[in-house]
Amino acid sequence: MPNFFTDNPDLLFHFDHLALEEVVALVEHDYQQASVYDDAPTDYADAVQNYREVLTLAGQIAADFIAPRAAQVDVEGNRLENDRVIYATGIREALDRLGQAELMGVTLPRKYGGLNFPTTIYIMAIEMISRADASLMNLYGLQDIAETINRFGNEAQREQFLPQFASGACTGAMVLTEPDAGSDLQAVKLQAYEDAEGTWRLRGVKRFITNGCGDILLVLARSEPGSKDGRGLSLFVCRSDETVKVRRIEHKLGIHGSPTCELQFNDTPAQLVGKRKFGLIKYVMDLMNGARLGVAAQALGIAQAAYEEAVRYARARRQFGQVIANLPVVANMLIDMRVALESNRSLLYAVAQWVDRRDKYGERAAQLRERGESSAEAGERAKQATQVAALLTPLVKYVLSESANKITYDALQIHGGAGYMREFPIERLTRDARVTNIYEGTSQLQIVAASGPVLKDLLGEHFAAAEAKEYPGHLSGLAAKLQEIRRLFLDSREVVVAKADKGFEEVAARELVDMYGYLFVGYLLLEQAQVDSRKVFIAKRYIVSALAEARKRAELITGDNFADVIHADKILS
Amino acid sequence: MSCNSIVLVKQVPDTANISGQVMRPDGTINRAKLPAVFNPEDKVALELALQLKDRYGGKVTALTMGPPKASDLLRECLSMGADEVCLVSDRKFAGADTLATSYVLSRAIAKLGPFDLVFAGRQAIDGDTAQVGPQTAEKLDLPQITYAEQILELRDGVITVKRRIDDGYEVLRAPLPLLLTVIADAALPRPPRAKRLMACKHVRSLPELERMVDANSLLYIDTLVDEYVQQGRFIRTLTVDDLEVEAERCGLAGSPTKVKKVDSVVLTGGNHQRVPATREGLGQLVEELMNDRVFG
Numbered sequence: 051m052p053n054f055f056t057d058n059p060d061l062l063f064h065f066d067h068l069a070l071e072e073v074v075a076l077v078e079h080d081y082q083q084a085s086v087y088d089d090a091p092t093d094y095a096d097a098v099q100n101y102r103e104v105l106t107l108a109g110q111i112a113a114d115f116i117a118p119r120a121a122q123v124d125v126e127g128n129r130l131e132n133d134r135v136i137y138a139t140g141i142r143e144a145l146d147r148l149g150q151a152e153l154m155g156v157t158l159p160r161k162y163g164g165l166n167f168p169t170t171i172y173i174m175a176i177e178m179i180s181r182a183d184a185s186l187m188n189l190y191g192l193q194d195i196a197e198t199i200n201r202f203g204n205e206a207q208r209e210q211f212l213p214q215f216a217s218g219a220c221t222g223a224m225v226l227t228e229p230d231a232g233s234d235l236q237a238v239k240l241q242a243y244e245d246a247e248g249t250w251r252l253r254g255v256k257r258f259i260t261n262g263c264g265d266i267l268l269v270l271a272r273s274e275p276g277s278k279d280g281r282g283l284s285l286f287v288c289r290s291d292e293t294v295k296v297r298r299i300e301h302k303l304g305i306h307g308s309p310t311c312e313l314q315f316n317d318t319p320a321q322l323v324g325k326r327k328f329g330l331i332k333y334v335m336d337l338m339n340g341a342r343l344g345v346a347a348q349a350l351g352i353a354q355a356a357y358e359e360a361v362r363y364a365r366a367r368r369q370f371g372q373v374i375a376n377l378p379v380v381a382n383m384l385i386d387m388r389v390a391l392e393s394n395r396s397l398l399y400a401v402a403q404w405v406d407r408r409d410k411y412g413e414r415a416a417q418l419r420e421r422g423e424s425s426a427e428a429g430e431r432a433k434q435a436t437q438v439a440a441l442l443t444p445l446v447k448y449v450l451s452e453s454a455n456k457i458t459y460d461a462l463q464i465h466g467g468a469g470y471m472r473e474f475p476i477e478r479l480t481r482d483a484r485v486t487n488i489y490e491g492t493s494q495l496q497i498v499a500a501s502g503p504v505l506k507d508l509l510g511e512h513f514a515a516a517e518a519k520e521y522p523g524h525l526s527g528l529a530a531k532l533q534e535i536r537r538l539f540l541d542s543r544e545v546v547v548a549k550a551d552k553g554f555e556e557v558a559a560r561e562l563v564d565m566y567g568y569l570f571v572g573y574l575l576l577e578q579a580q581v582d583s584r585k586v587f588i589a590k591r592y593i594v595s596a597l598a599e600a601r602k603r604a605e606l607i608t609g610d611n612f613a614d615v616i617h618a619d620k621i622l623s
Numbered sequence: 624m625s626c627n628s629i630v631l632v633k634q635v636p637d638t639a640n641i642s643g644q645v646m647r648p649d650g651t652i653n654r655a656k657l658p659a660v661f662n663p664e665d666k667v668a669l670e671l672a673l674q675l676k677d678r679y680g681g682k683v684t685a686l687t688m689g690p691p692k693a694s695d696l697l698r699e700c701l702s703m704g705a706d707e708v709c710l711v712s713d714r715k716f717a718g719a720d721t722l723a724t725s726y727v728l729s730r731a732i733a734k735l736g737p738f739d740l741v742f743a744g745r746q747a748i749d750g751d752t753a754q755v756g757p758q759t760a761e762k763l764d765l766p767q768i769t770y771a772e773q774i775l776e777l778r779d780g781v782i783t784v785k786r787r788i789d790d791g792y793e794v795l796r797a798p799l800p801l802l803l804t805v806i807a808d809a810a811l812p813r814p815p816r817a818k819r820l821m822a823c824k825h826v827r828s829l830p831e832l833e834r835m836v837d838a839n840s841l842l843y844i845d846t847l848v849d850e851y852v853q854q855g856r857f858i859r860t861l862t863v864d865d866l867e868v869e870a871e872r873c874g875l876a877g878s879p880t881k882v883k884k885v886d887s888v889v890l891t892g893g894n895h896q897r898v899p900a901t902r903e904g905l906g907q908l909v910e911e912l913m914n915d916r917v918f919g
Binding site: 088089091103104107110111115151152153165 | 640660813814816822824
């Protein structure tokens with residue numbers, strides 16, 4: 051039986067090398083729940099076995115149930131009938147199936163019906179679901195909404211909403227974007243006001259809302275009349291009722307199974323989540339960071355599917371008297387794709403584990419403070435992980451979504467003319483990939499988010515420690531190349547800082563962020579090459595190309611290539 | 624009314640996914656290379672039993688006869704929602720044809736106690752005999768409805784079933800207890816539930832515990848079984864000693880069916896004829912097919 055977990059040796063490699071022992075001990079409260087819930091693990095090994103069982107189940111549903119429906123979902127799309135959104139048949143069936151399998155509340159606590167898994171495992175499930183049908187991920191990945199209510203809502207809200215998410219009875223939507231507030235969410239206008247009875251009500255229009263037809267809506271709204279920026283915004287939760295109207299659904303290039311709605315709120319009753327004025331600056335940033343990690347996993351899943359299609363086609367298609375996979379040029383393209391996939395996966399799961407550390411140590415520190423115990427150590431770990439995750443989350447979203455576009459592009463190229471036709475899945479995958487570097491913050495915005503810590507060389511100590519390590523003979527050459535990338539980065543950064551030109555810095559940020567990514571991923575692959583001999587191939591190709599790319603980027607910066615941006619008017623005239 | 628069901632399930636080689644190494648040159652199957660799966664129609668039978676439980680309440684027990692490895696199948700039944708499972712396993716039951724299988728199964732069902740319905744898949748994908756269900760019903764002296772497609776109603780001890788026949792369907796009514804065999808189209812089996820999957824992963828049958836004892840001299844089978852029973856992790860296991868059976872009617876001894884010969888049929892392309900894509904060519908082709916009675 052096909053299975054997207056057990057058929058993917060690289061995903062299994064990462065699963066087998068997870069370093070979640072501390073995180074799981076925290077999330078399981080030192081395994082105390084085993085006496086209350088018969089699905090709770092008794093120790094780390096037991097927990098890992100649970101994750102393996104459940105990922106195998108998710109991999110089977112992805113391969114066996116969801117993937118065969120994806121092409122029809124793409125053709126059928128969603129419909130708006132009498133102000134109601136009707137899902138494509140395959141989407142409805144897949145959501146029902148995932149609900150039956152109890153896979154809709156992966157990270158939620160057990161007392162609300164969830165599986166209480168770390169985010170890293172949830173992200174692995176997202177990768178597999180996305181490989182099966184990228185558009186379904188947009189609904190499956192909305193578990194982040196429940197996670198936000200869990201984290202910032204009050205107990206009554208948790209009890210009211212979370213079990214319905216976990217059972218799959220309800221879906222949700224994160225309702226942020228407006229016609230004039232896309233990348234710039236500070237400009238959100240949708241009005242929140244308290245009526246005579248003291249109930250919050252929402253009034254206004256939202257646009258490009260993924261699954262806006264969902265049952266439980268998390269809405270960013272202006273609760274402070276007269277305010278202009280993000281500090282006047284609060285987060286609300288409401289049930290979709292007759293006061294919420296889906297005005298239209300968008301016709302999109304890809305992810306046809308995901309309904310993108312325009313919503314009108316007509317004095318909809320709502321509850322405040324957390325504190326007033328913290329809507330954007332705290333809760334939505336948290337929600338968006340979760341969603342960005344999810345989109346990175348979605349991009350990886352699509353890229354994996356595209357790679358599989360390319361390999362299958364190249365091994366079957368005969369030209370010049372042989373299968374084209376044997377042509378060195380095609381083989382080279384396939385290897386490039388495979389190296390990109392494996393390096394991307396290394397980055398994704400490294401980031402996911404940092405996110406887990408941030409969240410779990412953060413929760414632990416909060417619990418200790420509540421009990422009046424010393425939270426210094428947990429607090430310190432949480433702080434460190436918060437900084438690292440704040441750098442790596444936008445980085446992974448940027449790198450993996452851009453890479454997914456490249457991989458689907460090359461996979462289509464390997465299909466030749468056939469790839470351009472509707473008959474093969476690759477054209478759908480190419481369309482689906484295109485949104486991943488746009489939504490939840492464009493690549494350009496991810497670079498902005500990552501560039502601060504990169505300019506500060508946040509991981510400087512981490513890289514210095516990696517440089518100081520001894521590598522076995524056959525890897526020492528690669529280690530030397532990484533050292534050179536590090537030097538190129540530091541020199542380029544110095545040039546950028548010395549210029550003290552904000553415009554130059556913003557443009558050069560892309561080159562610096564790229565170089566930082568090469569370093570971080572390069573060292574991950576070097577570690578893997580020491581435990582798995584096949585990974586030496588991956589590390590070698592990745593690091594050699596990374597050095598070439600780093601030299602080019604350094605040259606762009608030291609050669610003052612972006613100084614002409616201030617003359618854009620003249621050049622573009 | 625609540626309804627207690629026993630579902631007969633079988634672990635079979637996955638004949639739907641045969642790869643190069645599965646078939647030996649002599650045409651026999653290399654079982655080690657073929658993954659074992661839940662017989663598809665048995666899974667549908669379990670689904671119908673679970674649906675009936677969802678509608679009317681009651682208990683679902685999955686029963687299989689097989690080697691120790693069949694415990695995997697029973698864990699899957701538990702994760703899908705079966706309340707209890709039972710493994711019938713003994714070397715003396717090995718090599719059974721449908722007659723010996725249905726004999727042992729009927730004795731095991733009698734041992735499990737009162738029930739309202741016995742479900743079975745129409746047939747297994749390894750043997751394709753469709754005999755075990757009906758033979759089991761005969762041995763238990765139960766009425767049976769084969770090829771069941773839908774359970775329409777269950778009321779006052781009477782079941783109404785829609786049954787597939789060659790050129791349509793018929794609706795039958797029968798008193799309980801009864802045995803039903805179920806066709807693949809009857810329902811889409813539900814997936815395992817994640818929480819039950821985790822909770823059931825440590826459940827073990829007697830032969831599995833015996834294997835653990837064999838590999839560890841510090842363990843004793845009686846105490847180990849007690850421990851697993853107490854933790855609710857024991858798969859009830861019935862051996863030849865637990866059942867009132869006549870040894871000569873079990874396993875190979877009780878099986879009149881003998882495999883005389885296995886032919887390895889290799890299909891090769893041969894004789895083909897090119898038909899010109901013209902009106903005349905197509906007309907000739909149709910004429911020839913009608914003469915050969917392929918259609919017409």
